Amino acid sequence: MKPLETVPPEANSPASSVPDSIPRDIVRPNLDPNAPSGVRKFYKYIKIFRVTLVERMTYRGDFLLGTFLRFVPMATTVLLWKSIYDSSGRKSLGGFTYRQMIAYLLLTHISRMFSSMPGLAGGIARDIRDGTLKKYLLQPLDMIGYLISYRAAHKAAYITTSAFPYAIIFWICRSFFDVPSWTTIPAYAVSLALAFVVGFAFEACVGMIGFWFLEVTSLLYIVMTLNFFISGHMLPLDLLPRFWANLLESLPFQYMAYFPAIVFQEKIQGAALVRGLALEAFWACFFVVLARVLYARGLRRYGAYGG
Secondary structure (H helix, E strand, O other), X not given: OOOOXXXXXXXXXXXXXXXXXXXXXXXXXXXXXXXXXXXXXXXHHHHHHHHHHHHHHHHHHHHHHHHHHHOOOHHHHHHHHHHHHHHHOOOEEOOEEHHHHHHHXXXXXXXXXXXXXXXXXXXXXXXXXXXXXXXXXXXXXXXXXXHHHHHHHHHHHHHHHHHHHHHHHHHHOHHHOOOOOOOHHHHHHHHHHHHHHHHHHHHHHHXXXXXXXXXXXXXXXXXXXXXHHHOOOOOOHXXXXXXXXXXXXXXXXXXXXXHHHHHHOOOOOHHHHHHHHHHHHHHHHHHHHHHHHHHHHHHHHOOOOOO
């Protein structure tokens, strides 16, 4: 089955790339000079979030249209899976009924809405290669802190503007869903928040490869294409042979699409759910630390010349 699209609709917006310049009022915000340094740093990134959010809302029409167009191929996917179930003569495949399968594929769009970071790895690698990384080194601004504030604003703008079309589409497809229990909703929200951290930190780590390799475009394409499949966006991991399913479920990529979807569908509950959220939190922390380590070590070999 061919993937619907490997790049989220928000990637098509001109706002998905990091700006070449950073406003001075962000780098040196107007704040009480007597305030603790931690407060000043935190306020700086909050202001980055606010400024970026205003900028991204300029493209709300693009986000809105892109969301509707993204779900157009879903009609063929529904027909395809109906044909698969009818031809198999079985009511359940990999533990998923036809209704649950369609609901899962719709829910993975929500998962990827949080975890996908279009252009992040490529942007970091390009900044390293072109020497524009020095804009973070010459100003009191942390690159990773800046990028996560920037991406958080991007996600906030996209989620806000696409909420209406998502609501319409999910209402049309409401017959495929079972209403989750009230205890499932908080767990689902936590899994989505952690999916954002895992997705951001993982792509940041991939982008850091640019410190050691001059051209990483082909590598990035391979990694992101594989990630689309092994994260469970294309189909549930349960449909794979048990060996491969167990292997992929032990990796962090499932938390970008598969895990939040099955949390909502209540296919994982109780102690298994707590363990899954704990492992997702572990992988989020692991990739954040790894990104920091790669950035620190990469700066030791980084060199930029000229103005």
